[in-house]
Amino acid sequence: MSLRDYIRKLDAQGKLAHVSAPISKNYEIAGVLKKLEPRPVLFEHVVESSFPVIGNLFCTKASFADYLGIQVSQIIPALANAIDHRSACQKVAAGPCQEVVMEMPDLDQLPILRHCVNDGGNYVSSGVVIAHHPALGQNVDFHRLMQFSRTEMAARVVARRHFDAYLKDLQQVDVAVCIGNPPSVLAAAATSVAYGIDELEIANALEPLEVVHARSVDVLVPAQSEFVLEGTVYFNRRHAEGPFVDLTETQDVVREEPVFVVRVITHRKDAIWQALLPGMSEHKLLMGMPREPTIYRKVNEVVRCLDVNVAPGGCSWLHAIVQIDKQNEDDGMKAIQAAFAGHTSCKHVFVVDRDIDIYNPQEVEWAMATRFQGDTRMLIKDKEPGSSLDPSAEPGTHLTTKIGFDLTKPLAASGKTFDRAAFPEVDLSRFLEKEEQRGSHK
Ligand SMILES: Cc1cc2nc3c(=O)[nH]c(=O)nc-3n(C[C@H](O)[C@H](O)[C@H](O)COP(=O)(O)O)c2cc1C
Known part of the structure; x- marks a missing residue:
């Protein structure tokens, strides 16, 4: 299944809420997503952009399992298996993510959301950052990006992340930031595995993934991504980043963080922007799972x-x-x-x-x-x-x-037991009318 197929499936099942009224990327979309969480929502008419926005796609383990066609109880074995048995993605010559190429990128044209009052700016929060190191190979992880000009963003890079090591070593790193991805890619990007492991291979073990060479940087990106922002992150070029809501739902402090200069944007013809509410259940799921x-x-x-x-x-x-x-x-x-x-x-x-x-x-x-x-x-x-x-x-x-x-019980009880007392099983229909039986379950 692709992300597009999944969106169609949600729609057919009546699970996707549609907002067709004009809505602003500044605060309004985040506010609606928060109110409707965990229901997926498609915003068809964003005031400041020609692109629609979708959010709350994978707020629960059930939605993640549903996408992969597995039971919730199979998630841990499936992830463990994908980490152990990662496999090379199929490389294709062309992909939908490059149907449109913006050689003169303008981030203002994208529906980059302003999420919360006091945020330092508009943020890309669902972007999967793909970077290449000549000795270590390709690395994939998440870094929130705060837009501060038409072509520049500040990237939050936590110390000791693999991308942090790439930056410290190379000083400037070409990257592709992919937005609009299936949960196999999102979950793989959130794993921490050994240096030199390309997390897209973990995604491929969860579900076959085609990759295509990015247009202007030397990395392989998921061919089906909705948007790809290509450019360079500079370790010593810094800009204030924050405040922004982090995983704990509290506001993170302002730091001087590396600058990402966007040189090319590619996207699908009818691209949909993937929103991800910071600190909320989708963010939590992707971090913890x-x-x-x-x-x-x-x-x-x-x-x-x-x-x-x-x-x-x-x-x-x-x-x-x-x-x-x-x-x-x-x-x-x-x-x-x-x-x-x-x-x-x-x-x-x-x-x-x-x-x-x-x-x-x-x-x-x-x-x-x-x-x-x-x-x-x-x-x-x-x-x-x-x-x-x-x-x-x-x-x-x-x-x-x-x-x-x-919190386990001692193997031998020396006083009271540690087990819940068992009440008798009864057939309620012997004693109560149907209506009253239902009431008893409220
Ligand atoms: C939605 C989401 C947002 C994240 N944002 C950031 C971020 O802004 N900066 C950061 O350093 N890590 C962030 N992380 C965590 C890392 O991407 C994640 O822990 C990853 O596994 C680190 O990869 P690595 O082991 O290759 O360094 C985020 C994770 C998720 C799921």
Whole structure:
């Protein structure tokens, strides 16, 4: 399936909301997307641009799984398998992403959204940045881009990202920023794998992907992308970037960040701009979901792991809930250490037994309330390198205190038991009319 096929499918199923009234790229589109989240929305008439905008496409795991034709429970194995068995994309001579070539680019013609009050500018937030290094090969990741002229943007490049290493080494790097991509490409771009691995090969293992050579820079881009912005990012040319809403839904600070100069824009004839609300569920899903297989793997090395949820309540980044098949008393503690190794930005890990629904925060809290003791079942890792996104981490160093909570029940109960009492199963129709049965489920 292509992104276009998926949009058509959503429309046929009546799941795509259409906004045909004129709407501004400044605040209004973001406001509607936020109000309608997680419903996908197509904005047909953008006041400042001839291109339509689509957003809220992949806000839930269900939508991601639906696109790939798999069950939600198969996402972790599918991602893990794609990382392990990545495969070369098919290279094609021409692709729809180059149907129109703008040799004199003007970013003002694009529906680059202004999202929130106090944002430093209009931002590209769904752009997948593809860069090439002569020794390391192609790298693909996300960098938000703040427009500040008709051809220039400031790129937020977090320290130690692979692209940051490319920039530091080469000082200036040619890139193609691809906008309007299927979730296979988006999720692959959000994985952190070893240097030298082209994440498009991970996308190709999730779903076959054709790539085409960019027009003016030496990288391969998804042939079906809606838009491609080609140009150069300069490490030493800086511009203020921010404020902008980050994953934690708080406003990030202003920094001097590298400048991206756009030289050529290519796009499909009838290109659709892909919006992605910063800090909201689509952003969260794309950040957290690719960490679940890496945590799963590490935990599975020390104890049987059943499932992992990098939960939205923890910004889909700072909290991991890990479900294990506990066999030994120290399995919970082992799982905590392994989970931190599987996601180094994680701040709090919660380990639970198989009877706890890790997608239900109330159940996890119940396990904490009934099975946890702070003096023996908590692992505190004082002042470790943490996430740059955490507003409570030490400014500058991002040092943070990480804590693991073993919420599994002790293997032997020495007083009360740890299991929920089972109520009897009854056939309600024997006792209540249909109407009353329904009421009882409200
Ligand atoms: C929607 C989205 C937006 C992101 N924005 C940024 C960003 O602005 N700057 C950044 O350095 N990382 C950003 N990230 C995170 C990285 O792109 C991501 O962690 C990636 O895996 C890093 O790749 P690397 O391991 O090749 O360095 C974003 C991720 C997502 C999913």
